[in-house]
Each structure stands twice: as structure tokens, then as C-alpha cells.
Amino acid sequence: xxxxxxxxxxxxxxxxxxxxxxxxxxxxxxxxxxxxxxxxxxxxxxxxxxxxxxxxxxxxxxxxxxxxxxxxxxxxxxxxxxxxxxxxxxxxxxxxxxxxxxxxxxxxxxxxxxxxxxxxxxxxxxxxxxxxxxxxxxxxxxxxxxxxxxxxxxxxxxxxxxxxxxxxxxxxxxxxxxxxxxxxxxxxxxxxxxxxxxxxxxxxxxxxxxxxxxxxxxxxxxxxxxxxxxxxxxxxxxxxxxxxxxxxxxxxxxxxxxxxxxxxxxxxxxxxxxxxxxxxxxxxxxxxxxxxxxxxxxxxxxxxxxxxxxxxxxxxxxxxxxxxxxxxxxxxxxxxxxxxxxxxxxxxxxxxxxxxxxxxxxxxxxxxxxxxxxxxxxxxxxxxxxxxxxxxxxxxxxxxxxxxxxxxxxxxxxxxxxxxxxxxxx
DNA sequence: TCTGGGGTCCTAGGACCC
DNA sequence: TCTGGGGTCCTAGGACCC
Numbered sequence: 001x002x003x004x005x006x007x008x009x010x011x012x013x014x015x016x017x018x019x020x021x022x023x024x025x026x027x028x029x030x031x032x033x034x035x036x037x038x039x040x041x042x043x044x045x046x047x048x049x050x051x052x053x054x055x056x057x058x059x060x061x062x063x064x065x066x067x068x069x070x071x072x073x074x075x076x077x078x079x080x081x082x083x084x085x086x087x088x089x090x091x092x093x094x095x096x097x098x099x100x101x102x103x104x105x106x107x108x109x110x111x112x113x114x115x116x117x118x119x120x121x122x123x124x125x126x127x128x129x130x131x132x133x134x135x136x137x138x139x140x141x142x143x144x145x146x147x148x149x150x151x152x153x154x155x156x157x158x159x160x161x162x163x164x165x166x167x168x169x170x171x172x173x174x175x176x177x178x179x180x181x182x183x184x185x186x187x188x189x190x191x192x193x194x195x196x197x198x199x200x201x202x203x204x205x206x207x208x209x210x211x212x213x214x215x216x217x218x219x220x221x222x223x224x225x226x227x228x229x230x231x232x233x234x235x236x237x238x239x240x241x242x243x244x245x246x247x248x249x250x251x252x253x254x255x256x257x258x259x260x261x262x263x264x265x266x267x268x269x270x271x272x273x274x275x276x277x278x279x280x281x282x283x284x285x286x287x288x289x290x291x292x293x294x295x296x297x298x299x300x301x302x303x304x305x306x307x308x309x310x311x312x313x314x315x316x317x318x319x320x321x322x323x324x325x326x327x328x329x330x331x332x333x334x335x336x337x338x339x340x341x342x343x344x345x346x347x348x349x350x351x352x353x354x355x356x357x358x359x360x361x362x363x364x365x366x367x368x369x370x371x372x373x374x375x376x377x378x379x380x381x382x383x384x385x386x387x388x389x390x391x392x393x394x395x396x397x398x399x400x401x402x403x404x405x406x407x408x409x410x411x412x413x414x415x416x417x418x419x420x421x422x423x424x425x426x
Numbered sequence: 427t428c429t430g431g432g433g434t435c436c437t438a439g440g441a442c443c444c
Numbered sequence: 445t446c447t448g449g450g451g452t453c454c455t456a457g458g459a460c461c462c
Contacts, residue, residue: 033430040430056429074430101462192460223436225460252432301429348431 002237003109003118003141003169006148007090007125010136010156012103013041016082017072019134028069032057035258036073079103085133093125098241106145108241113169122165142168145239146232149189150207154179180208180233190229195222207233247285247354253277254348260299261344267296268331274349275330279323282351288319290353292326294333299345310337313352321357 009015013031018024028045032038039055049067051060057071064071083102091097096108112121122139129137140152147168155166168176186196188207202221204210211233219227228238253274261267271294282289297309312333320326330349 035428035430037428038430054430058428061428104462190460194459223459225436248433250433254431256430299429345429 001110001143003112003143004145004148004241005094005107005109005118005122005125006100006140006145006152007086007105007107007129007137008140008152008156009086009103010138011041011043011047012083012135013074013079014043014046015135016079017075018043019082020078024070028067030057030064030069030071031074032071033074035256036071037256040074082133082135086129086135086137089129089132090125092128093121096241096243098243099245106148106241109141117167118169119165119167122167126164136164139165140168141166143235144232144237146189146229147235150180150183150187153183153187177208180211181206183207185210188229188233190225195226198222247287247356248281249352249354251278251281251289251351251354252348253281254295254346254350256346257344262340262342264334264338264340267338267344267347268334270347271330271334271349272327274347275326276323278349278351279321279326282321282354286321286357287354288321288357289316289326289351290319290355291315291351292329292333293350293352294330294337294348295350296334296337296344296347298342302343302345306342308339308342310339312337315353319353319355326351 014029017029017031018027026045027043028049029043030039030046030051031041033040036057039051039053039057039060042051042053046069049063049069051063051069060069063069079102083099086103087097087099087105090105090107094107094109094112098106100106107125109118109121112118118141122141126137126139129135138152138155140148140150140155142148142151151166151168155162155164171179183206184196185191185199185204185206186193188210191199191210199205199210204213210230213230215227215230215234218230231238255270255274257270261270274294275292291313293311293313295309295311298305298307300307300309314329314333316325316329326349
């Protein structure tokens, strides 16, 4: 029998901040996103005040003043460091640990029940993280990941007499039914804000209802994903522990601007920055990217202002992890999609077609500029121009791109773009 | 005035090939 | 005049997670 434990840090970002500033003890504290835009973490005191997660900071500023809520900008370096320390402690409790997110890990506890109660073991985990790092965690234990998530939820809410630790593996069936009947279906891992209302309409209101649903019917009406969730709720494990973090298949660097930006040069700077960051992430997993997407957009919340958003995906002539190369293509892309006269609010770079650097396409033609003088390239150009008409390839980028496309047996479309332009709302 | 920044997986439909 | 069936690849969109 497979047993999963989910260990989840309470109010993680806020707790980290309190750890490094004792004056914040007992103070209601929120941590804000980039540019101090939204609330991304709340201390227990703030949760008690009913401040929702993700709310824009400006909307609760008055309330914050009234209740003495402290706000801090986020410090992800600090949180990542604390997260690593938590994982180190957890690795002392199981040889199989999956780091699921910055504040959550799954542990495999197979066979541990033979010598001790799992609930007691969970409590040891909780106590040690508290004593060694000063961070409070909750522990949920069950036969599947989805159930462990719910057990953790119960541990947090103090259901079933748990004080931060909840073990579903030894709970009486009638008691489990009672507990799951009290949890709304939307709390289930994998049921979000779209699915929950649809399930409600079908009369599935609680986790218990979903657990008792017909899996095949759920698959037919929703998806295989939700079917798996139902199976997991029934105690049949469909999701395994993933100990090794797979390489990213897509790497994004994007950010909202502090102030609105109109000038081409400023957007170009921002995109160069994002391309650089994305390239760093790419190299850190020793991969290359075969395509680069850039996007720019105005503020979608400013309904009365003219809206413009556009993106362009550029297939790279050769998969690369080189910063200068990626910055160069980001700049070229921007020239294609930039429009004057808009107040841009956000920009970003996405890398895709990612594969290990060892599999990078062999450099058949040398770099684009160099190859412009090579006989091989001229031969290729001739063939392309013969096949698709004289002058098909003119500029250097089109040459390189055309060759790349030809290698894949597909010349067009050269670029894929999407954009939308909405009229001003009066 | 001010509204985050990342990621994943699945499905449907069209193009294209044999 | 009749007009198959199976497979792959690609893209867009929808859902979810933290």
C-alpha cells in the first residue's frame, strides 16, 4: 500500500518575513507581488480579517490602515532559501521526497506504519520543522496524493480533532464520510473555479459527492483529468511521486511595468532583459530553445483606454541558449509588432521547442552572418529560390529561416503572429 | 492612479501523408 | 461516377496548479 504525506508550510511567505523580523510577531502582515500590485501571502491575523488572496493592494489600503496591516514587497530569494532548508529537514524523514512547490512537498511513507502510528510520525515532522527552522507546517497523510491534499486541508482547518496533522489511513470509513461531506467540492485538488459550478449544477456539492460519482460518467462529461481525480478520491492512486524535476518545456520571463511605457526603446530594453533572464534559466538546465515568442500589451483593466496586444513567435534558424542571439531575435520581433501611441503595461518573452543542448541541431551552415558568404548557403538559397520563385529569400533572417524551414520540409508560414485591437469604449 | 508571474496537461480540429 | 481509413503533426483554447 502506497502512503503519501503532504507537508505544507503555513502562510509561507508571511512566516518567512516574520522569522527575520521579530517585531512582526503578532502583527497582521501581507506580502505583495511585483510592483506591490496584489496580495500574494497573508499572515493568520490577516486571514482572520477576511482579506482574500490575490486582491489588488490599492483596494484594501484603507482597510489596511484601519486594522494596522503591514505590507511588504516579496523577497523570493529569501523564500527559496527557506524552502530548501525545509526540504532538507523533510529528507530526514523519507528517502522519497517530491518538492511540489515552494512551500509543499510530498513524502512517500510506504511501510512506515509497521513500526509506529503515521499520525505520530507526522507530528514528529511538524515538530522538527518548527524547532529547527521556526516554521509551522501541516501534515496530511493518505493513500493518494489527492486525499493527502484533503487530509492536509483538514489538518489546517483542525477538522477531525487534528492539530496540524491529519491521517486518513486509519480513520473509520463513517468518520471519513462525515469529514468529506463538510468540504466543498471546489476544495478538491484539480477542481477550480470553472469546474466547481458545473459540478454543483449536477448536484455534486461536496468532496464526498464527487468521491461517490461515477468515474466513467465524469470522464464522458468532463475529462480524463477529472476522472483521475475521482479515482484518487476513491483511494485508487493515479498520480505517482515525482522525485526528479523534469526539465522545463517552456520558459517565460514577463513582468508588468511600474509605469506605462510608450517608447519603442523602453520596450526593447524590457524585452532584452526578459530574453536575458529566460536564457539564464535555459542554460541552468542545459537546454536550447528552438523558438522564441515575445508579447506586449496595454493594461486590460483600463477599459476606457485603447487596447492593443500582440505577440509573435519566431522559429529560430538554429536552436540556441545564447543570450545575444535571443536578445537579437526579441528585438527583431518587436519591430514587427510594435505600434506607436499605446501605453504598454506588460511585456514578456517565452522560449519553447526546448530540448537538451546535446541535441542542438548541428551547425550545418555556420552562423547566419558567416554563412551569408558560404558556398553551401548560396547553393541552398538557389534551390529555395528555384523551387518557390526568384526572390523568395531576400533578407539575412529570411535566408536563415527559409533554410531552417526547408530542412523541415515546410517553407511557410514564416512567422505566426496574433494580435487584437479593440476600439475605445466611450 | 494603482490589478503577479510563473507553469502543466488535455482536447478538438485541420492539414497532410500513405 | 464512385470518393476510405488510419496515422501524425501542429495550433488554439480551456482547464488546472502554486
